[in-house]
Amino acid sequence: MLKVHIPSFQYKSRPILEDISFEVAPGEHLALMGESGSGKSTLLKIIYGLLHVEDGSIFWGEKQALGPNFNLVPGEPYMKYLSQDFDLMPFTTVEENIGQHLSVFERENHQERIDELLALIELKAFAKTKVKNLSGGQQQRVALARVLAQEPQVLLLDEPFGHIDNFKRGSLRKNLFLHLKEKGITVLAASHDPSDVLPFAQRTLILEKGKVIANQKTKKLYNNPPNHYTASLFGEVSQVPIKLLKSYSQLDRSVLVYPHEFKVSKSSGMKVELTQSFFKGSHYLNIGQAEDGSILYFNTPKKQKLGETVFLNVSLKTINRRLQGEKATSP
Numbered sequence: 001m002l003k004v005h006i007p008s009f010q011y012k013s014r015p016i017l018e019d020i021s022f023e024v025a026p027g028e029h030l031a032l033m034g035e036s037g038s039g040k041s042t043l044l045k046i047i048y049g050l051l052h053v054e055d056g057s058i059f060w061g062e063k064q065a066l067g068p069n070f071n072l073v074p075g076e077p078y079m080k081y082l083s084q085d086f087d088l089m090p091f092t093t094v095e096e097n098i099g100q101h102l103s104v105f106e107r108e109n110h111q112e113r114i115d116e117l118l119a120l121i122e123l124k125a126f127a128k129t130k131v132k133n134l135s136g137g138q139q140q141r142v143a144l145a146r147v148l149a150q151e152p153q154v155l156l157l158d159e160p161f162g163h164i165d166n167f168k169r170g171s172l173r174k175n176l177f178l179h180l181k182e183k184g185i186t187v188l189a190a191s192h193d194p195s196d197v198l199p200f201a202q203r204t205l206i207l208e209k210g211k212v213i214a215n216q217k218t219k220k221l222y223n224n225p226p227n228h229y230t231a232s233l234f235g236e237v238s239q240v241p242i243k244l245l246k247s248y249s250q251l252d253r254s255v256l257v258y259p260h261e262f263k264v265s266k267s268s269g270m271k272v273e274l275t276q277s278f279f280k281g282s283h284y285l286n287i288g289q290a291e292d293g294s295i296l297y298f299n300t301p302k303k304q305k306l307g308e309t310v311f312l313n314v315s316l317k318t319i320n321r322r323l324q325g326e327k328a329t330s331p
């Protein structure tokens with residue numbers, strides 16, 4: 001079990017993290033989400049031992065990670081960290097960069113292991129290329145292979161696919177996360193991209209302004225987000241007064257609705273004027289304004305005319321689930 005306890009952390013007396021306590025079970029994949037500047041990288045750096053915290057503690061089982069005031073070289077042998085800057089050797093080849101991180105005690109199967117890692121990051125053809133001649137995305141893949149070289153027990157990933165194009169991203173994240181699961185490696189991965197999180201992370205921790213505002217099973221968190229901030233990390237979301245959705249309701253509250261959860265009708269439902277429409281490939285994402293001024297995001301299979309009036313409906317099942325979820329997923 002990875003146990004993280006950080007009462008507070010400041011950069012030059014500016015508070016960055018506050019009251020952070022959570023655990024990650026062995027082999028679990030915990031995603032870390034939060035808006036830019038919410039403290040994700042800082043948290044990973046503290047866990048890895050790059051930043052010192054006064055009263056906190058980081059434990060992996062019985063072993064305490066001691067941090068930079070106690071370790072001459074930052075880091076712990078059982079843990080690896082992929083930072084946003086890749087820390088590669090630019091003038092040596094891809095395979096030398098990876099090989100340098102393999103264990104000296106397993107010299108005889110070095111080449112086999114390098115080939116395995118090159119296959120995982122889909123860079124076999126670039127084995128003999130100097131790193132300085134690679135694109136940013138390719139360099140990020142080499143950095144990934146380096147942190148995997150010695151099969152850490154705990155892997156900290158900071159935006160692991162941030163520089164990788166969509167074309168490679170899909171297969172790479174699938175290969176990588178399935179590989180980590182197969183090996184039973186415990187993962188804590190910061191990401192802005194819901195596609196890195198929803199299919200792969202068993203749990204997701206949400207940071208807002210340096211505080212944990214949710215820590216839940218990923219599916220539950222997506223289906224029952226405790227607030228607008230959490231839901232919006234997964235994509236567009238509308239906050240809709242229940243009275244607008246169901247005119248008979250006496251409830252003076254609103255619910256969060258994802259764009260695909262609205263059903264469009266020509267005659268009945270919440271009246272909305274369409275202001276913008278975006279082609280998203282499989283559907284159109286529309287923006288509309290309700291009579292009370294609320295801005296709503298909703299999907300339609302076909303393009304709608306701007307200025308057109310449509311009627312939106314949300315199922316009672318979704319409304320009830322959201323109302324119950326708000327209570328259940330609060331930290």
Ligand SMILES: Nc1ncnc2c1ncn2[C@@H]1O[C@H](COP(=O)(O)OP(=O)(O)OP(=O)(O)O)[C@@H](O)[C@H]1O
Nearest residue numbers: 011012016034035036037038039040041042043190
């Ligand atoms: N070396 C530093 N010195 C002072 N302040 C810093 C330093 N590094 C980060 N910060 C500040 O700490 C806060 C948290 O930054 P951090 O990089 O942890 O956020 P993040 O959630 O990882 O953001 P992003 O998603 O953009 O990477 C920010 O306000 C940032 O400006």
